[in-house]
Amino acid sequence: MGKSRHWADVLCENVTAIGRKHTIATGITPSGEIHIGNLREVLTADAAYRALCDAGIDAELIYIADTLDPLRKVYPFLSDDYSEHVGKPLSAIPCPCGDCANYAEHYLLPFFESLAELEICPKVYRAHELYESGDFVPATLTALRKRDRIAAIIAAVSHRELPTDWSPFNVICEACGRITTTTVTGFDLADGTDGVGRMSGTGGTVDYACECGYSGTVPVKGHGKLTWRVDWAARWGILGVTIEPFGKDHATRGGSYDTGTRISKEIYGYAPPYPIIYEWIHLKGKGAMSSSTGVTITIAEMLRVMPPEVLRYLIIRTKPEKHIDFDPSRIIDLIDGFDRANDRARELSVTKAFLPSDIPFTHLVTAIQVASDPDDPDNLREVLRRSGYDAYDEESVTRRVANARNWLASYAPDSARFEVQEELPDAAGSLSDGQKSGLLWLASAIDAGMTGQEMHDLTYEAAGVAEIPASTMFQAIYIAFLGKASGPRAGYFMASLDRDFLLSRLRAAGCE
Ligand SMILES: [Zn+2]
Ligand SMILES: [Zn+2]
Known part of the structure; x- marks a missing residue:
C-alpha cells in the first residue's frame, strides 16, 4: 500500500494558515480509571502534534487534568464512604488506595505511566494548580463583570434559559468543601478595573451562600472555578490553545464548542481553537466505552497484550470522525497488520523504543x-x-x-487456543479411511528440513492423493495432534513440532 495522505497531515495544512506556532490541548476529568476510549483524545492530539513537528511547525502538546471537577456520584468502583465527598473537587478528595496525593492523582498517575510507554509527552497542567496560582483570576473577574452577556450567549446558542441566580463562577464552600452546592450572591472586583489582562491576579472577592447553611466571602483566587462552558473558553486564551480534539458530544449544535466559540471571541477576544471532532471507540459486543457504564479496558491492560506502537496504530490509522470497533479477540490480526503496514499511520505510531x-x-x-x-x-x-x-x-x-x-x-x-496432545486423541478413532491414508502419505512424504510453507503445500498434495477435500485433510491433522477439528496454520504448525514426534503421530493416527 502506498503512503496516502493521512488525516493528521491534512490537518497540518489546514492550520498553517491560522498561525506559525501551535498549542494542541487535550484533557480528561480523572474521575475514574482512564481507559482506551479516553486515549483516543490524547492520541489524536499526539498524532496532530507529530504531524506538525514533521512539517517543521513549532508545536506544543499540553494536557489539562480537570482536577477541580466535582465527584459526581459514588461510582460502582468506590466504597460507600465516598458519599460524603460527592460534590467536592477531585483534587480535594482522599485517594482510594491511600498512597496518592488525592483522588485525581490516583487515576492520573497510572495514566501518565501509560502515556510515557506510548511516548506521548505533553506538558501537564492541573486545573486546581492553575486556579490556585491566579492564572484564571483575570478571566474570572471578566466573567463576573460580563455575566449577563455570557448568560445571553449560552441561552441563545444552547436554547436553554439559565436560572436568575446563575453565575459563571462556582465557589468551593469553606465549610463543607463542595463546589456544586454554592450560589454566588455578590462580588467585589476590588479595584474596578476591566479584568482582561490588567489584573495582577490577586483582586476580587465573591460572596456566596451554600446549601449546607454556610455563607461567606472569599477571594476569587484559589476558591472556585469557572463553570464548564466558560472555563473551557477561558483556558483557550490563557494557555494559547490553537488546536483541540474533543468528543462528538461537545460538537453538537448548540453544544459546548458552539457556546465556547462565542464566549472566547466576544468575552475574551480570542479566536477559538481549530476543532478535531472524534468519534467513540466501541468495544466489540459491549458498545461505546464509558467509565460511567463500566464498559472499559484500561490502557495499562491493553499494553499487557499489545506493543505500545500497535495501540497507537489502532487509533491513529482511523480518521477521528469514524468510530472504531475494537475487538480484543482480534488483537492478533491488528499486530500482524501493523507489522505489514507501510503507511503514514504506522510512521506516526512508531515509538523510539520500538523493535x-x-x-x-x-x-x-x-x-x-x-x-x-x-x-x-x-x-x-x-x-x-x-x-x-x-x-x-x-x-x-x-x-x-x-x-x-x-x-x-x-x-x-x-x-x-490449542494444546498438543501427548497421546493420540480419542477423536482420532473417528477419522475416515481417506483421512487416514492422507496422514500416512504425509508421514512418508515429509523430508528432514522441510519448511512450513513446503509442509503446507504437501498437505494439499496429500488431500489430492487421498481424494478428499483439502479442508478434510487439514481437519485430520488437527484431530491427530490437538483432538479438535480446527487449529493454527497446519504447515507451520507441523514444521514447529519435533520431527520424530510429528512422523510417529501421523503414522499412529493413520493406522488407527
Ligand atoms: Zn491512590
Ligand atoms: Zn457548604
Whole structure:
C-alpha cells in the first residue's frame, strides 16, 4: 500500500494558515480509571502534534487534568464512604488506595505511566494548580463583570434559559468543601478595573451562600472555578490553545464548542481553537466505552497484550470522525497488520523504543503453545528454529511473547487456543479411511528440513492423493495432534513440532 495522505497531515495544512506556532490541548476529568476510549483524545492530539513537528511547525502538546471537577456520584468502583465527598473537587478528595496525593492523582498517575510507554509527552497542567496560582483570576473577574452577556450567549446558542441566580463562577464552600452546592450572591472586583489582562491576579472577592447553611466571602483566587462552558473558553486564551480534539458530544449544535466559540471571541477576544471532532471507540459486543457504564479496558491492560506502537496504530490509522470497533479477540490480526503496514499511520505510531519483529505474531502465538515448556527459553527457541526462524532479535521476541501469553490468557477466542496432545486423541478413532491414508502419505512424504510453507503445500498434495477435500485433510491433522477439528496454520504448525514426534503421530493416527 502506498503512503496516502493521512488525516493528521491534512490537518497540518489546514492550520498553517491560522498561525506559525501551535498549542494542541487535550484533557480528561480523572474521575475514574482512564481507559482506551479516553486515549483516543490524547492520541489524536499526539498524532496532530507529530504531524506538525514533521512539517517543521513549532508545536506544543499540553494536557489539562480537570482536577477541580466535582465527584459526581459514588461510582460502582468506590466504597460507600465516598458519599460524603460527592460534590467536592477531585483534587480535594482522599485517594482510594491511600498512597496518592488525592483522588485525581490516583487515576492520573497510572495514566501518565501509560502515556510515557506510548511516548506521548505533553506538558501537564492541573486545573486546581492553575486556579490556585491566579492564572484564571483575570478571566474570572471578566466573567463576573460580563455575566449577563455570557448568560445571553449560552441561552441563545444552547436554547436553554439559565436560572436568575446563575453565575459563571462556582465557589468551593469553606465549610463543607463542595463546589456544586454554592450560589454566588455578590462580588467585589476590588479595584474596578476591566479584568482582561490588567489584573495582577490577586483582586476580587465573591460572596456566596451554600446549601449546607454556610455563607461567606472569599477571594476569587484559589476558591472556585469557572463553570464548564466558560472555563473551557477561558483556558483557550490563557494557555494559547490553537488546536483541540474533543468528543462528538461537545460538537453538537448548540453544544459546548458552539457556546465556547462565542464566549472566547466576544468575552475574551480570542479566536477559538481549530476543532478535531472524534468519534467513540466501541468495544466489540459491549458498545461505546464509558467509565460511567463500566464498559472499559484500561490502557495499562491493553499494553499487557499489545506493543505500545500497535495501540497507537489502532487509533491513529482511523480518521477521528469514524468510530472504531475494537475487538480484543482480534488483537492478533491488528499486530500482524501493523507489522505489514507501510503507511503514514504506522510512521506516526512508531515509538523510539520500538523493535521490529522478525517473527509474525500469529506464529509466536502458535509457537508458545507448541513449546512443551513455555517457560524454558531454549525450548521456545528450538520450536522457532524448527519452523524456520533461526535468527531474530531476542529482546523484541521476549516482549512479544509476553504480549502473546497475556492475550492467550485473557482475550484469545477458543479457536486460537490449542494444546498438543501427548497421546493420540480419542477423536482420532473417528477419522475416515481417506483421512487416514492422507496422514500416512504425509508421514512418508515429509523430508528432514522441510519448511512450513513446503509442509503446507504437501498437505494439499496429500488431500489430492487421498481424494478428499483439502479442508478434510487439514481437519485430520488437527484431530491427530490437538483432538479438535480446527487449529493454527497446519504447515507451520507441523514444521514447529519435533520431527520424530510429528512422523510417529501421523503414522499412529493413520493406522488407527
Ligand atoms: Zn491512590
Ligand atoms: Zn457548604
